[in-house]
Amino acid sequence: MRATAPARAALFKTRPPLNISRAAFALGARSYASKPQTLKERFAELIPLEHENVKAIRKEHGHKAFGPVTVDQVYGGMRGLPALLWDGSVLDAEEGIRFRGKTIPECQELLPKAPGGSEPLPEGLFWLLLTGEVPTVEQVQALSADWAARAALPSFVEELIDACPSTLHPMSQFSIAVTALNHDSAFAKAYQDGVHKKEYWEPTFEDSMDLIAKLPNIAGRIYRNLFGSGKLPAIDPTKDYSYNLSNLLGFGDNQAFVELMRLYITIHSDHEGGNVSAHTGKLVGSALSDPFLAFGASLNGLAGPLHGLANQEVLIWLQRMIKQVGENPSDDAVKEYIWSTLKGGQVVPGYGHAVLRKTDPRYTAQREFALKHLPNDPLFKLVGQIYKLVPDILLAAGKAKNPWPNVDAHSGVLLTYYGLDQMKFYTVLFGVSRAFGVAAQLIWDRALGAPLERPKSYSSEHLKKMFANRS
Numbered sequence: 001m002r003a004t005a006p007a008r009a010a011l012f013k014t015r016p017p018l019n020i021s022r023a024a025f026a027l028g029a030r031s032y033a034s035k036p037q038t039l040k041e042r043f044a045e046l047i048p049l050e051h052e053n054v055k056a057i058r059k060e061h062g063h064k065a066f067g068p069v070t071v072d073q074v075y076g077g078m079r080g081l082p083a084l085l086w087d088g089s090v091l092d093a094e095e096g097i098r099f100r101g102k103t104i105p106e107c108q109e110l111l112p113k114a115p116g117g118s119e120p121l122p123e124g125l126f127w128l129l130l131t132g133e134v135p136t137v138e139q140v141q142a143l144s145a146d147w148a149a150r151a152a153l154p155s156f157v158e159e160l161i162d163a164c165p166s167t168l169h170p171m172s173q174f175s176i177a178v179t180a181l182n183h184d185s186a187f188a189k190a191y192q193d194g195v196h197k198k199e200y201w202e203p204t205f206e207d208s209m210d211l212i213a214k215l216p217n218i219a220g221r222i223y224r225n226l227f228g229s230g231k232l233p234a235i236d237p238t239k240d241y242s243y244n245l246s247n248l249l250g251f252g253d254n255q256a257f258v259e260l261m262r263l264y265i266t267i268h269s270d271h272e273g274g275n276v277s278a279h280t281g282k283l284v285g286s287a288l289s290d291p292f293l294a295f296g297a298s299l300n301g302l303a304g305p306l307h308g309l310a311n312q313e314v315l316i317w318l319q320r321m322i323k324q325v326g327e328n329p330s331d332d333a334v335k336e337y338i339w340s341t342l343k344g345g346q347v348v349p350g351y352g353h354a355v356l357r358k359t360d361p362r363y364t365a366q367r368e369f370a371l372k373h374l375p376n377d378p379l380f381k382l383v384g385q386i387y388k389l390v391p392d393i394l395l396a397a398g399k400a401k402n403p404w405p406n407v408d409a410h411s412g413v414l415l416t417y418y419g420l421d422q423m424k425f426y427t428v429l430f431g432v433s434r435a436f437g438v439a440a441q442l443i444w445d446r447a448l449g450a451p452l453e454r455p456k457s458y459s460s461e462h463l464k465k466m467f468a469n470r471s
């Protein structure tokens with residue numbers, strides 16, 4: 001059953017669906033030419049172009065193969081298997097991440113900044129991820145205001161967070177709260193109301209904007225309940241997303257921390273589609289689960305120690321090291337500690353990567369931030385000392401394909417410096433950031449009519465028989 005016009009208008013919160021009529025849209029755009037174009041308006045314009053683009057790619061290349069899939073890849077966590085479409089970013093093993101073709105330094109240079117700030121505003125990055133275009137300052141300001149207007153949580157979600165025991169890991173609380181936002185999902189409602197599949201993207205866009213907008217209030221509430229004191233401040237509608245997040249955590253008056261959050265969210269937002277959190281969100285979304293359900297699932301993947309929880313693990317590992325070898329350890333003492341980790345059958349957290357084969361540029365960006373803001377911090381110096389020692393040891397151990405540091409090797413040290421030293425909370429900040437990349441792809445997946453994901457699996461018995469007589 002199709003939704004009635006009034007029901008659909010309510011669903012889209014009085015904003016008319018933009019692909020109802022291209023002519024009407026063009027007319028509207030002309031009549032308020034002085035107003036900056038919104039993200040939703042720009043996205044609506046891009047959909048038919050991208051449909052044509054995909055059609056042309058499939059027509060010309062659709063029958064071409066990437067290469068053989070080996071049995072080892074089936075057993076080996078599908079490493080390197082080309083299987084997913086992901087438009088926001090592509091990860092090169094040697095060079096690292098590019099967001100819509102732009103490196104991290106290029107994003108730092110090109111994306112709009114806050115007045116007096118030098119790091120990119122994550123609002124601009126979201127615009128870039130979704131459209132492939134660099135927005136204007138006005139467009140970014142409008143996005144900040146839009147997210148601020150959407151930031152309030154339903155009271156039952158606040159109560160849900162408050163009811164969590166303090167012993168429940170912040171990531172579990174985060175996942176519970178995000179999943180519960182599905183209660184008010186525009187997509188779930190539209191689907192029930194019989195929305196046409198061509199219009200899936202609109203309620204997905206609305207949900208995704210709501211999701212991103214509400215994350216600071218969820219994160220702030222969890223943080224204050226567990227570690228902070230005092231009431232949560234209100235969202236300031238005149239300020240940017242990172243300021244509001246910082247303020248909710250209790251760091252709003254620390255300009256450098258707010259700048260760190262801008263950089264942090266930007267570099268953690270997206271890392272192409274195959275990593276656990278991104279792929280999980282896409283997979284769950286492919287069943288037409290709404291963005292809250294899809295991103296709740298992403299968070300559960302991010303909470304694993306080989307993925308996002310590694311930032312917490314790095315700090316725990318560093319603290320243990322300091323306890324064992326003291327505050328200014330010799331290189332030999334640090335080496336011995338690293339070897340003891342490996343001999344204990346554990347991983348060195350913050351090192352290695354499934355795709356990267358060089359130092360992660362997200363690590364480098366954080367190192368540069370530290371050199372600018374906290375060059376003499378002892379923990380930063382220890383991280384630098386470890387950077388000089390771990391790669392040779394991992395190479396000597398002979399297992400890890402990539403001995404270099406990843407993003408998680410550095411983030412906790414910066415947060416600790418500013419007083420956010422509750423490492424159990426670190427992955428929540430990664431989660432706030434990762435929503436940007438997952439949400440952008442979910443919107444495109446609905447706009448392009450991406451199908452249900454359903455790869456083929458085999459049993460070992462089947463594989464043995466299948467390849468028995470092949471060389």
Ligand SMILES: CC(C)(COP(=O)(O)OP(=O)(O)OC[C@H]1O[C@@H](n2cnc3c(N)ncnc32)[C@H](O)[C@@H]1OP(=O)(O)O)[C@@H](O)C(=O)NCCC(=O)NCCS
Nearest residue numbers: 306307310347348349350351352353354399400401402406
């Ligand atoms: C990220 C990670 C999961 C990638 O896994 P992967 O693609 O399987 O990595 P590799 O192919 O290099 O792994 C080969 C072997 O080296 C080991 N290895 C990889 N990185 C290692 C590390 N940092 N410390 C110790 N051993 C490591 C693996 O555990 C594996 O051992 P196994 O053969 O006994 O199973 C892995 O490097 C890791 O566990 N790193 C530490 C956790 C971390 O920082 N995660 C955040 C990633 S952004």
